[in-house]
Amino acid sequence: MGKKVVLGFSGGLDTSFCVKYLTEDQGYEVHSIIVNTGGFSEEELKNIEEHAYRLGVKSHKTVNAVKSYYDSIIRFLIYGNVLKNNTYPLSVSAERLSQALHIASYAEELSADAVAHGSTGAGNDQVRFDMIFHIMIPGIEIITPIRDLQLSREAEISYLKEKGVEMNFEKAAYSINKGLWGTSVGGRETLSSRGMLPEEAWPTQVTQTGSQEVKLSFEKGELKAINDDIFKHPSEAIQYLQSIAGPYGIGRDIHVGDTIIGIKGRVGFEAAAPMVILKAHHALEKHVLTKWQLNWKDQLAQFYGNWLHEGQILDPVMRDIEGYLETSQRNVTGDVYVQLQPYRFQVTGIESRFDLMNSKFGKYGEMNTGFTGDDVKGFTRIFGNQTLIYHLVKTDNDK
Structure with a gap:
């Protein structure tokens, strides 16, 4: 029996390749785990489990991490109104970290010899998975077939077809990662x-x-x-x-x-x-x-x-x-x-009962009830005083 490896598994093209490659070409005992961060229905999870066993895994585990994913990460992204480059709500970035933590925990639980993921060598996920594994399960071997073999999606499809694997390869033309966020x-x-x-x-x-x-x-x-x-x-x-x-x-x-x-x-x-x-x-x-x-x-x-x-x-x-x-x-x-x-x-x-835009204190552009015009005159003199001094001194020295 080969070494025991825990594989983060989604049932897609990359991780399907990993199962076949690790079991049949490398002789590993593969234990797959899918961490559901909101992207799968119960029926889909069942189909993914069946797919994993057809590919040849020794065991398969499903983790429902939707609520913990929200509690530990997403709520803080909402609190902070976080949009990467004012565009992207960190959909995959966030869920990969939740998934990596659960995979690391499972690898430790099984006393696995190695842990594997299906990231390529050209993206962010490889760093996220590797770093979490290095911190949480230091010293464990990290196996990344797609990255190490520098495979294209076309090459993966060809390999799986040769192995007799049946799946929706037309859909696999696009890499889709669905999650709660x-x-x-x-x-x-x-x-x-x-x-x-x-x-x-x-x-x-x-x-x-x-x-x-x-x-x-x-x-x-x-x-x-x-x-x-x-x-x-x-x-x-x-x-x-x-x-x-x-x-x-x-x-x-x-x-x-x-x-x-x-x-x-x-x-x-x-x-x-x-x-x-x-x-x-x-x-x-x-x-x-x-x-x-x-x-x-x-x-x-x-x-x-x-x-x-x-x-x-x-x-x-x-x-x-x-x-x-x-x-x-x-x-x-x-x-x-x-x-x-x-x-x-x-x-x-x-x-909201906490609304600070409250007519009791004034209406913007119309009427203010919190202070008088004389208050504003004095405030503006004090508020701009240092800048006034700067310009007066500068004018004297420029003469």
């Missing part, structure tokens, strides 16, 4: 700097027309209800909102970013619920937080998102920033109204 889509159109994914490549087809209003109810920064329907856990609210907004084609885009390994990368994604939630949450924050709360949140959240994207979820500074982000949400409670339309949405307003 969005779906990424990679294919030939994203390999160059120009080109858009064809309609059939998007996992969610556009079937909705017209428009509808939805009410998102937040409590201390977390989405608790939609149209007054209360959910037991925010992850359920996210999935429900995705079912409403996804068919409008909302949240489709192409992200171009800097990879961890230094090259530029381009990927398509659809993230209807994340985009609506982030914009709605940010709109509510602009009403209930002070300008310096918003200022520092923006700075810390940008660092948090970038560091998370680069796989550094275990850095203790992340816990420090999460502490600030969570504290900042104590008054982020209220309802946000959003109008959904094909391919777009608009936040139309908020209602």
Whole structure:
């Protein structure tokens, strides 16, 4: 019996290749594990398990990590309104870290000789998986067949066909990663700097027309209800909102970013619920937080998102920033109204008992009841005093 290896398995092209290659060509005893971060139905998970056994794994484990994924990562991305390069909601970046942590734990549980993943040598995932494994299970051998053999998708398909593997190879032409916080889509159109994914490549087809209003109810920064329907856990609210907004084609885009390994990368994604939630949450924050709360949140959240994207979820500074982000949400409670339309949405307003835009203190551009005109005259003289001194001194010295 060969060495025992734990393989992070999704049932797609890359990990299917890994099973066949590791078992039949390398003689390993493969134990596959799929960590569901919101991308699979129960039926799909069952089919993936059956597929794994047909490929030849010794055992297969399914982990439901949806709620823990939200609790440990996604809620902080919402608190911080995190969008990579002001575009991408870190859909795959975040879920890979959750998956890597569960895979490492399982490898330790089985006393495995090695751990394996199906990442290529040209993307971010290889760094995220490798780094988590190095930290959580130091010294264990990390096997990466796709990266080490430098395989193209066409070569993988050819290999699996030769092995008699039956799967949807036409679908495998696109790399699709679906999770609670969005779906990424990679294919030939994203390999160059120009080109858009064809309609059939998007996992969610556009079937909705017209428009509808939805009410998102937040409590201390977390989405608790939609149209007054209360959910037991925010992850359920996210999935429900995705079912409403996804068919409008909302949240489709192409992200171009800097990879961890230094090259530029381009990927398509659809993230209807994340985009609506982030914009709605940010709109509510602009009403209930002070300008310096918003200022520092923006700075810390940008660092948090970038560091998370680069796989550094275990850095203790992340816990420090999460502490600030969570504290900042104590008054982020209220309802946000959003109008959904094909391919777009608009936040139309908020209602909150913590709203600082309160007519008791004045109406912007019309009337202020908090201070007098004379107060403003004195304030502006003091507020600009140092700059006045600078220019007077500069003028004297320029003569």
